[in-house]
Amino acid sequence: MSDPAGAPPETTQRVRLLLDASAVLAYGRSTHVGETIVSLGDEAGFARFGISPLALAAAWGRAGTATAADLIVNLTRHPRYVALPVVEHHALRATNPDLAPGESLQSPWNTWAHLPSPDQTHTVLLALDHECLILTAVPEEYGMPGITVTIPEDGADWPDDASGFWPT
């Protein structure tokens, strides 16, 4: 029987975009986040977006008002939203039996721990796992041009030429 929402089987669904905490907070006020989510529907298959649970918590903590907090809950009920876990290999692979006592194996988490907040670190790790882009209002905090897609400022439009995101 078909999914009542018209979604194809799970096997054809992919996480194609991650929203970070800044994008989550912009969801209810910026047209650009909604436009990005709706654009996923024009892709092949049933493209989905995800959010790090740490980013959700960070956005919740910065929501400021009950209305803004409600919007965050609302976002997690979107039919294209997929809940993403904090998985073991992100942070817990810190020791290895082949290493000398006290010697640690560089974990993926440590590799990106220099980012301003843990939710950003986790968002990057999820992006690397899923090979998907990060929608953010603060690309400069990641320093990862190419992986981050910037939400245009309020009142601004998406660039006519998307390559304008990559000025030389």
Place this chain on the structure above:
Amino acid sequence: MTTRVTISVPDEVAARAAASGNASRYFTEAALAQIARERDREWMAAHGIPYTEGGVPRAGATLGQARLRMVPGAWAAARQGPAAYAAYLATQADPPTAATRPAS
């Protein structure tokens, strides 16, 4: 449960559907995709989420352009860490920069 319907489509569409080997499935998948798109918009409207219809293809184009740049080699470099990713970007003829906010 299914319903049998008769529709008229352009010859090329009919030919492609027939060539797929299962015309019913061909049209059903197309219709389900359209339904999903319509429900996306209905959901946004029902929850008062702001967006403009004109901005949707522009957002999609931006994502598409960005994905074209993120080839497997880019992801592989990023997995090695910031230094490896920066080194990868330096090898690109038209590297993205950190100044990614478009001019308003």
